[in-house]
Amino acid sequence: xxxxMIRAERLGKWYGPVIGVNDLSLTLxxxxxxxxxxxxxxxxxxxxxxxxxxxPSTGKVEVLGASPWNRPEVLARIGLCPEVDxxxxxxxxxxxxxxxxRFSGFDExxxxxxxxxxxxxxxxxxxxxxxVGTYSRGMKQRTKLAQAFxxxxxxxxxxxxxxxxxxxxxxxxxxxxxxxxxxxxCVLVSxxxxxxxxxxxxxxxxxxxxxxxxxxxxxxxxxxxxxxPHRVLVECxxxxxxxxxxxxxxWVLSLRFPxxxxxxxxxxxxxxxxxEVPERALAxxxxxxxxxxxxxSLEAVFRYLVEVKHKRxxxxxxxxxxxxxxxRA
Amino acid sequence: MPIHDLGYKPYAGTRRPPSANLWTxxxxxxxxxxxxxxxxxxxxxxxxxxxxxxxxFLVASFAKVTTSRGTRDLGAALSPEGFVRGIFDWQLxxxxxxxxxxxxxxxxxxxxxxxxxxxxFAKPVTREQYMFGRIYPVAFLSFLLTFGPxxxxxxxxxxxxxxxxxxxxxxxxxxxxxMFSLAISCVMAVVSVAVSSxxxxxxxxxxxxxxxxxxxxxxxxxxxxxxxxxxLYLVSLPGSLGILGDAIFKRAIEGNVGGWHALATLxxxxxxxxxxxxxxxxxxxxxx
Numbered sequence: 001x002x003x004x005m006i007r008a009e010r011l012g013k014w015y016g017p018v019i020g021v022n023d024l025s026l027t028l029x030x031x032x033x034x035x036x037x038x039x040x041x042x043x044x045x046x047x048x049x050x051x052x053x054x055x056p057s058t059g060k061v062e063v064l065g066a067s068p069w070n071r072p073e074v075l076a077r078i079g080l081c082p083e084v085d086x087x088x089x090x091x092x093x094x095x096x097x098x099x100x101x102r103f104s105g106f107d108e109x110x111x112x113x114x115x116x117x118x119x120x121x122x123x124x125x126x127x128x129x130x131x132v133g134t135y136s137r138g139m140k141q142r143t144k145l146a147q148a149f150x151x152x153x154x155x156x157x158x159x160x161x162x163x164x165x166x167x168x169x170x171x172x173x174x175x176x177x178x179x180x181x182x183x184x185x186c187v188l189v190s191x192x193x194x195x196x197x198x199x200x201x202x203x204x205x206x207x208x209x210x211x212x213x214x215x216x217x218x219x220x221x222x223x224x225x226x227x228x229p230h231r232v233l234v235e236c237x238x239x240x241x242x243x244x245x246x247x248x249x250x251w252v253l254s255l256r257f258p259x260x261x262x263x264x265x266x267x268x269x270x271x272x273x274x275x276e277v278p279e280r281a282l283a284x285x286x287x288x289x290x291x292x293x294x295x296x297s298l299e300a301v302f303r304y305l306v307e308v309k310h311k312r313x314x315x316x317x318x319x320x321x322x323x324x325x326x327x328r329a
Numbered sequence: 330m331p332i333h334d335l336g337y338k339p340y341a342g343t344r345r346p347p348s349a350n351l352w353t354x355x356x357x358x359x360x361x362x363x364x365x366x367x368x369x370x371x372x373x374x375x376x377x378x379x380x381x382x383x384x385x386f387l388v389a390s391f392a393k394v395t396t397s398r399g400t401r402d403l404g405a406a407l408s409p410e411g412f413v414r415g416i417f418d419w420q421l422x423x424x425x426x427x428x429x430x431x432x433x434x435x436x437x438x439x440x441x442x443x444x445x446x447x448x449x450f451a452k453p454v455t456r457e458q459y460m461f462g463r464i465y466p467v468a469f470l471s472f473l474l475t476f477g478p479x480x481x482x483x484x485x486x487x488x489x490x491x492x493x494x495x496x497x498x499x500x501x502x503x504x505x506x507x508m509f510s511l512a513i514s515c516v517m518a519v520v521s522v523a524v525s526s527x528x529x530x531x532x533x534x535x536x537x538x539x540x541x542x543x544x545x546x547x548x549x550x551x552x553x554x555x556x557x558x559x560x561l562y563l564v565s566l567p568g569s570l571g572i573l574g575d576a577i578f579k580r581a582i583e584g585n586v587g588g589w590h591a592l593a594t595l596x597x598x599x600x601x602x603x604x605x606x607x608x609x610x611x612x613x614x615x616x617x
Contacts, residue, residue: 015616051451053615072347072453078449082615084444090364102353103452105344147448 003065005029005155005186006050010059013045013210020045022210023059028188032181034197034218035190038208043160043190044083046207050188051080063155076104081155083146083160083190089133093124096132097147104151119143120149123172137164145173149180156180156187162196167291169276174199175293193293195230195270229253230270233278235290239263245280261289347453354454354462355422361434362466371427377421382416382478383485388491402452409486409499414578416478417509425517426542431522433467434538435531437609439551442529447615454609460603463525468518476510505577512577513570520566521583523602526609542566559584563594570595 006028013020021042026049037043048054049061050272052068052075060067068074085147088096097115107116119128122142127135132143141164148156158177162170177200182188191197197204198218206214243255243263251269267273274291281288365370386409440446440463440616449459483502490496524541525534546565553559562568569591575581576588 018612048615053447053450055614069454070450072350072455075451076344076347076453080447082444082447082451084447086363088443088445099357100448100452102357103449103454104349105347105349105453107345213455 003029004062005064006188007062008046008049008059009061011046011049011056011061012058013049013054014057019210020054021049021207024210024212025055025059026205026215028186030181030184030186031203032177032189032201033200034204035188035207036192036194036197036204037190038192041083041192041207041211043192043207045210047080047157047159047188047190050155051075051078053080053192058308066210074288076151077154079148079151081148081156081158082163083163085137085140085144087132087140087143090131090323091292092131093128093139093143093146095136096143097150100147101150104153106151114150114152115146118146121149121172121176122146123169138166138169141165142169142173145176149176154185156185158189160190162191162193164290167274167288170196170199195293229266229268230273231293232265232267232270232273232277232291233258233290234263234281234288235261235292236263236281236286236288237261238284238286241284242277242281244284245284246277249276251276254320332469338365341490347455350452350454351458351461354432354458358436358462358466359493362415362428362436362470365431367431368428368470371431371474372470374445376415377426378420379408379478379481382412382482384414386485389491409483410502410505410578411580413479413482413502413506414580416482417475417506417513417574418571420475420478421513421517421570422529425471425513428470428474429467429517429521429542430535430538432470433463433518433526433533436467436522437526437606438529438531438534439525442531444615446613450613450615451457456607457615460522460606463522464518467521468514468548470515471514472510475505475513479506479510505579509547509574509577512573512595516566516599519606520602523606526606530533546582553584557584559586562586563590566598569598 004027006026008024008026011024021044024042024046035043035046044055045312049056050063050068050235052063052071055069062068063074064077066074068078091099094112094115097118098111101111101114101118102108116125116128119125122145124139124142124146127139135143138296141161144163145158148158156177161173161177165173177189181201187200188199189200202218204215204218205212212257213265234242238262239257243257245251246263246265248257249272251267251272253266253268256264265273270293277291278288363372373468389412406453440449449494450456451527480503483499483506486499487496492498520541524538525531528534546568549559549561549565549568552561559572563573563586572582572586572591573588573595576591582588
């Protein structure tokens, strides 16, 4: 059996009276693991605990067999892509990544080579000598990913890695994440959009209000989510023209315009939606700026899973650590 | 879009130990510290000072002053150690202060504001290394700005010395200059960086540093004028440093305060500042 790369045992984190993560136990090995949950469910807190940026209030977390808190030897083997941007904007992309890679124990030349390679991986070769301050949001996101990947860490922690990226870039990012997972790294990816995680892995962990409510196979979760309509927000030029092109699509439940350059699609087939919307827009020469899911339906699924959990807890004999409902069928 | 990530394998080569990050941080800190225009301008202006002080000294050394009582050789009355000691006051008030404002008093606040901790502390960087990485650039630049001109002047003073004995005496000024430069750079760097950790607002920490540097000194000057007591100079950083400098250069200290008082005060201030900085950083968690 493979040794666990990330292990949490009755892990808890409070911010004063606010619970970030509560009594969370899990073991993760190599591969990509999707961490799903609505906003405020504790995903970022959990990732920061794993990345050694927060100290547990209770329980413990281990990465590669040791606590990551203030432990350089463990942190050298972790790559973190945080959710929020934090950049020294006067530096160029390659200088920034090189500076961060150097901390992982590489000399100047090796760090530079790795920085260049990582930036090329995320399609930033053309702009890597430009100051980061001039980058778009998507470019900054990819720079963050590059610095997380560049030192070939054994554990990759990616907080909302697809945020702010365009559909084409998403494909490259998803490919890179899957590739690392297949080659033995443990990749923990958070998202509040099921569809995003689904493109990377079948293994998912579901968090709600700081608790792990389910873990297991994505397809079982999908069956649950398909019962709920899914919303997709398209930010583009001429949303009304795009609307006309989509109105006859069988997977469209409803269409509305929340803002001047936005079209919101309600669907029960997000896969078809994410595939066909860019195709139809391209056919009409409409430029899509953003394709995101502001969907709250995931939260509904989570609430359902919590109910399942509570029902099971009532039926099963009480145990010191309550069993989690396994989503695996 | 092609996927290039075909060559990934966990790195099996040798890496430098995490302790080496101390110097990586120091170098990066220095690069960032000299980036602002005001720091570059100060360094350039200080470069002129390296030339100007010796020229003034040279002119004074050979100048003859004619008065009603006849012509007097000014060079004979010139005190090289007084001249060298005087340089430190100019450099402290003019350039070192500017460096501490631009690179020290906003350093930690700037990182907090830019949420840089989530990058630093996700890497194999300890809080102590980070502290060093913030203090070192300010200390290094301050040292450069104080010891550099002093050394240039001493070299010239030795060169134009009338005899070997005087040349040797003048060369002996290198050691006190080195000591005083180290004292100025350490105190100014540690205190200014500690102040920068007190708030996430860079403007506020910089204002606090200006207040800490100037206000006690102004009060001390007024109190000295009124009461003739110089004790209050001890609560002023430039005041304490001035007293310490006079003691190091073995010059007469005005008033009733001794060099040891200044040394003790400055050590206490430095230790206190380091403790504040350590407390602010040691338990820092990345929350926002």
